[in-house]
Amino acid sequence: MSLLEVRDLAVSYDGRRAVEGVSFTVEPGEVVAVVGESGSGKSTTAHAIIGLLPGNAAVESGRVLLGDADLATWSQRRLRTVRGARVGLVPQDPSTSLDPVKTVGAQIGEVLRLHGRRDRREVRARVLDLLARVGLPDPETRARQYPHELSGGMRQRVLIAIAIALGPSLIIADEPTSALDATVQRRILDLLDDLRAESGTAVLLVTHDLGVAAGRSDHLVVMKDGGIVEQGRTSEVLAAPRAEYTRRLLADAPALSARPFRDPPAADEPAVVVRDLVREFRVGRRPFRAVDGVSFEVARGTTHALVGESGSGKTTTARTVVRFARPTSGTVTVTGAPDGRGFRRHVQLVHQNPYGSLDPRQTVGEIVEEPLRNFGAGDRATRRARVADLVERVALPEDVLTRRPRELSGGQRQRVAIARALAAGPELLVLDEAVSALDVTVQAQILDLLDGLQRELGLTYLFISHDLAVVRQISHTVSVMNEGRIVETGTTRQVFTDPRHPYTRELLAAIPEPVR
Structure with missing residues (x-):
């Protein structure tokens, strides 16, 4: 019998289907990677397994079998007995997943107390043991610290400690390394491998990074638009991918x-x-x-x-x-580059996060035109023609000019940010982690765009x-x-x-x- 079996799972948000017909299994001690771009349904599938969907989402049909138990039919109260004890979750963002006003030790201890551990000395000893087990130096000091006093990699290790505290048979790791540096990412993935080898824990690894999945999984599930386009042994899928979408992911993964x-x-x-x-x-x-x-x-x-x-x-x-x-x-x-205000025409910065660097109140046309207005470049008609040319140059459709950033995808927003940076005709672009927040396919598109612009404009x-x-x-x-x-x-x-x-x-x- 499989440890976990998902059969024909369908999930909707406000009545709109986001996941449909998803089926796969996880065997004891196995690492199964679910890969795909943002919006593919991979995180929704993972959260549906343990009943952690948001309030506007619902499991419409299908079964989630953990052994003989069908978790899809369980109430939230009953699911709480499974979370942590049989299925542990490592969420994506440790900066929002940990309580900033509680010490690290208190948060790990809380999991133990919620599941019946009452002896304070026993709880404290277990907390220190867990911190040591996930590789944090000086566990006694770390237990007294607050999340903001730890690095991103250390916070992610704390989340892993919480996930394994009760010895679950399955860990769901939802993009556990996407916000981490490469060396820290490797240490976290090595830690999950070590824990799996020690205790036979299975891992369901959710990631948009096919490079990570390729090196860390036994079985690969490729999702697109809420469904599975391909699955199988990782080595077999990588050697001979059947789906065009999988081949594209492989071609776009930089690693x-x-x-x-x-x-x-x-x-x-x-x-x-x-x-x-x-x-x-x-x-x-x-x-x-x-x-x-x-x-x-x-x-x-x-x-x-x-x-x-x-x-x-x-x-x-x-x-x-x-x-x-x-x-x-x-x-x-x-x-x-001239001194003073003219320096900004010569040198432009493209930020990492297009969510935060674009004014949500402005249309795309207004955003791209703003540098031209600031520098008094041409009349209104000239500026609008320049904006239309820039939007076309970064391969965006003309209709985005009247839309606002919230109506665009992450990759489209980053293209808008690049168009805005190009508006004043700079010779130097400084790109600060400009593709790190993007899926590999969108990332590849932006890198190709930058390459083409450099060849065309001499940037x-x-x-x-x-x-x-x-x-x-x-x-x-x-x-x-x-x-x-x-x-x-x-x-x-x-x-x-x-x-x-x-x-x-x-x-x-x-x-x-x-x-x-």
């Missing part, structure tokens, strides 16, 4: 694609020169040096990537280049990313940052094929790849 390196063309002069850059922040009475003696050059018409984990100093460096922050010492020279890019698989695909040259310093720099080919620094080798080793 699995084998695109050639982009060798830098010969350039007469650099577009950006950074020399001995230092940027300090005041933390209490002592200065904190976020950027420490950074130097690099970006050749005109090429893409230079700054890579590193969170806290490495790459975003602070980028903000200094675009003059959103002043250097404590050192120099940043952008060739040809120079400073590309900030923690994802080396993406950097390999888009950049000509790379600087690797760690703790505020550049530890290695060179052409992308050199850095990827012959890394010299141990930190670079660690980053490269963290790129997901098929291992099963």
Whole structure:
């Protein structure tokens, strides 16, 4: 008998079908990965299994068999006896999944107390054991800390500790590493593998990253538009995918694609020169040096990537280049950029999150036109013609001009952000994690768009990313940052094929790849 069997599951939101006809099984000790883009129904399927759908959603039909029990027919009160005890959940975002006003130890202990553990000493001992088991150093100190005092990777480990506290036979991990740096992602996935090997726990891994699924799963379920388009042994699906959609996911996954390196063309002069850059922040009475003696050059018409984990100093460096922050010492020279207000016409920034960087009250047409109005470029008719051209250039349909950001997908919003950045005719674009929040297929489309715009307009890019698989695909040259310093720099080919620094080798080793 399978540990979990989902049969013909159908789920609707406000009467609209979001999942239909979904069937798969999870065997004891097996890792099953459910992959697909946003809106494919993968998270809805996972949440339906344990009755955690939002109030406007309902299971319309189908069965969710955990052993002999059909969870689809159970009340919320009865489902609470299963959650944690037999099925553990590791949610996607630790920043919103943990209570900010309770200590880490109290939150793990709460799970134990809800399921009948009353002895305070026993609960405390179990909490410390769990924190140690998920690899957190100094469990006694961590137990007394609040979530904001821990890094993203540490918070995710706390969520795993909560999920395994009662020894469940199945863990549902819903995008457990999507917000994490590559090295932290690898450690979290290694931890789940270790726990599975130790206790025989099965894992249902929900992810949009086919690279992660390829290296970590036994069985693959590919979802699109609320249904399953393909499933089977992971190795077999990867070797001979039957569905066109699966083949597209494979081609778009940066970690699995084998695109050639982009060798830098010969350039007469650099577009950006950074020399001995230092940027300090005041933390209490002592200065904190976020950027420490950074130097690099970006050749005109090429893409230079700054890579590193969170806290490495790459975003602070980028903000200094675009003059959103002043250097404590050192120099940043952008060739040809005037001082004052004209600098913004020459240098533009594309933010990571198009949800937050676009004004929700404006139409797309107004958003893209705004830089033109600010710089007094042309009359109204000229500006509107320019806006229409920009929207077409980033491959958006004309009808988006009258729509607002909330009516667009994430990939469409990022295209709007790029069109806005191009409006003033800049020569340098600084892209700060501009594709990290996107599904792999949308990510590939944006990277292709940036490549085409660079070839067509001669743009120079400073590309900030923690994802080396993406950097390999888009950049000509790379600087690797760690703790505020550049530890290695060179052409992308050199850095990827012959890394010299141990930190670079660690980053490269963290790129997901098929291992099963």
